[in-house]
Amino acid sequence: MGNNLIKKILAKKLGHEVKVGEIIYIEPDLVMTHDHQGPMTIREFENIGADSLWNPDKVILVMDHRTPSQTLVAVENHQKLRKFARKYGVTKFFDVGEGVCHDLVAEKALVRPEMVYIATDSHTVTEGALGLFATGVGSSEMASIFATGKVWLKIPETIKVTLKGTLQKGVYGKDIALRLLEIIKTGGADYKVLEFGGAGIASVSAASRMSLCNMCLEMGAKTAIFPVDKVTVEYYKEKGVEVQELYPDEDGEYISEIIVDLDQLEPLIAFPFSPDNVRSVSQIGDEVYALNQSVIGTCTGARYEDLKVAAEILKGKQVRPGTRMLIVPATKDLMLRCTQEGIIETFLKAGAMVNVPCCGPCGGYGMAVLAEDESSITTGSRNFVARMGAPGAHIYLSNAATAAASAIEGKLTDPRKYLSDS
Amino acid sequence: MNKSLNGKAFKFGDDVDTGQIIPGKYVVLTDPNELASHVFEDVAPEFKGKVEMGDIIIAGKNFGTGSSREHAPKAIKFSGISAVIAKSFARIFYRNAINIGLFAITLPQVDEIKENDQITINLNEGKVINHTQGKEYKFDLPHKVMLDIFAEGGIIPFTKKELNLK
Structure with missing residues (x-):
């Protein structure tokens, strides 16, 4: 049996083949x-x-x-x-x-x-x-x-996650993560690796892949990994770094396979109090989930593609009175780029607050804290009890487009109606 | 390892995350006793008044999920708890627990154990004994690499010994 990606990387580094469980x-x-x-x-x-x-x-x-x-x-x-x-x-x-x-x-x-x-x-x-x-x-x-x-x-077992189809409008790596959480559940991939592959990965950006791999931790995974494909090679090329493509062996060792059809994937939201308590935006229908806060930040939704789509949605619109919106770009260089491109200006004109790059809103660290009866949507990765303040506060996890659209309406909102088809 | 751990059972449910064990606002602290004074503060404030040296936490699935904060197993250990028995653990919590000398094992039958049952974990024989109910369960010891670390009192004394540092 051939090597999956993790075995391949570790075997190469150690100079000898490795066995699962070793x-x-x-x-x-x-x-x-x-x-x-x-x-x-x-x-x-x-x-x-x-x-x-x-x-x-x-x-x-x-x-x-x-x-x-x-x-x-x-x-x-x-x-x-x-x-x-x-x-x-x-x-x-x-x-x-x-x-x-x-x-x-x-x-x-x-x-x-x-x-x-x-x-x-x-x-x-x-x-x-x-x-x-x-x-x-x-x-x-x-x-x-x-x-x-x-x-x-310990050399871990690997689950193969095959992505087919293409990511649709308003749908991001975050939604793939939430879909997998719905299937695998928290702790359902304990000690295992999730390895991504399939023709669908070509439509998943490096930024989306990072949010996706990040949230595999919530499934208990030891790690998650993508092959080094053209998307990754291009990501490094833009930084002036040359890297080689890397794929698993065709007969790579996997304990199971999960297939996600990206064509069918909608924007998803994790409801309190677990990242695996997932519903799609269209399942919400006419039910009103009012929000005191919307956050775009953390390591699962504050990259360039996230801020860009949020600005597209917020341009010329206003955050609903009674809802506070906080946007925290992931890095200083990104914040500078967004400043130069007018993205930050769009946020401020829409009535959002913009903070210095940091982890803050993910765990209520000095900002975006919630009171007992408050609710927030966030691009963060965790909605556990008391994660962002009071134990009774409700946290909804989504992608950046959903967080931006929800800020405008002051309630959980399908972002697709705010996005053009181009 | 010729050792046994004894105490009464404290029951917890599924998916107890490290933020419930020690709230994020205390992660700026490093003193283990100070951390222990805030253990389970948001979700089980009565816990620290009741816990006695040697007591054992009995939990459901995915105990210690969330943040990698070692503050969580340290807050538990320094509150007096000697071991955690759970249906399953989040990977980093489990590793952290052994690394700081808090014993942790998985046992599928945790639901049978009741609050305040008197429990002994016999590390030598790999047995959990419930004295209150008169039941015994076999458990799988952690891997040797972890037992060796635990036997030294954690990864810090283990590393000191490995590097011949006093």
């Missing part, structure tokens, strides 16, 4: 921690007592969760991380305001196809969109990697 020890090509898990990582690294990092060039530090400088404790944590970077020679350091870690490592082309990338964040799986092995660990394990340069991994 334990391997491997040196990551890159590791990352941020201002949420970083302070604990530093504390544990100091507890180990090693006097240097195994390789400071392979370490990335990002200040993105409690930014910009939200509270005194947050600022002291940032200070700790800056000192740590100076002391141990970490130069891949992204300070307050640069953007969300999962977007930065891709935007700056730090992560590349075929790498092994380990970070202290559950949504590290995002980077699998670009054809690498990416997964999350906790702070103590990262402290151990900092000291030793190695991590153990």
Whole structure:
């Protein structure tokens, strides 16, 4: 039996074939921690007592969760991380305001196809969109990697997800993720890999792939991965980086296959309090789900394609009075581009607030917090109890187009009527 | 491993995420005792008044889903809990738990265990004993790579030993 993508990448890196279930020890090509898990990582690294990092060039530090400088404790944590970077020679350091870690490592082309990338964040799986092995660990394990340069991994089983057809108007990678959550359910892909393929992937942009791979974590997946196809090659080419295409063997090893027909896929919404509690916008019909807030931000819906479609919908329109709208672009470079293209102006004229790039609204970190009886739609990835504030608050997860259309109407809204057919 | 864990059962349902275990606003903290003082604050505020050293959490499926925050297993461990028995775990939580010395096992029969049942986990024999109900269950021990880490008290002491650091 041939290799699926993950086995192929790991076998190449180790120099020998690997078997599902086997334990391997491997040196990551890159590791990352941020201002949420970083302070604990530093504390544990100091507890180990090693006097240097195994390789400071392979370490990335990002200040993105409690930014910009939200509270005194947050600022002291940032200070700790800056000192740590100076002391141990970490130069891949992204300070307050640069953007969300999962977007930065891709935007700056730090992560590349075929790498092994380990970070202290559950949504590290995002980077699998670009054809690498990416997964999350906790702070103590990262402290151990900092000291030793190695991590153990069990070679996981892989589920093949075949996409057929073409993504339709108003439908994005986020909707593929929600459809899969509906099928697989939270925890339904525990310890497994979701590998994407099929003719349909050609219509799924790198940005959409990132949101999709990200949310495979909510299914319990160890990681998710796309082949390195023309879309990925083009993504890196625009950054002046040349990468080689990479596909699984034709007889690759899979435990099952799930087929998603993109032609039939509609914009979807996850209702409280679980990402797998999914309904399509057309299922909502005449029922009114009023919203106090709409958020476009986080690592699952604040990339260029998301902000561009939101601006298309909001252009010349107004956010409904009584609904507050917050837009947080994923990175500073993206925010600059959106400023130059008039996208930010469109948001402000529509009555939306625009914040500095950060993770904030995903977990109610210093912004977009909800009171007990409030409701919000968000492009975030989680709608758990108390995720964005009070335990009784309702969170609806959607793509950016749905969040923008819903802001205009102050209720859950099908975005397709606001989009032209072109 | 010649060790046993003993305590009374605290029951939790399915999909308890790390934000319910330790709310996001406390993730800026690093002191485990301080974290423990906020454990389950939003969803089970009575928990920390009732928990005693050695007690055991009994949970449904997908325990510890969500954020990778190690703060969650640390808040649980430093509240006095010695182990979590669940139908299934989110991957990173499970790894984190063992890495910080909180024992974690999966057991399909968790629904049979009731709140406050007296439980012993015998690591040597791979057995969960419910003294209150007079029942015993066999469980699969974590993989050797994890047991070795757990036996040292977690990945930090394990790594110290590996690198010959005091």
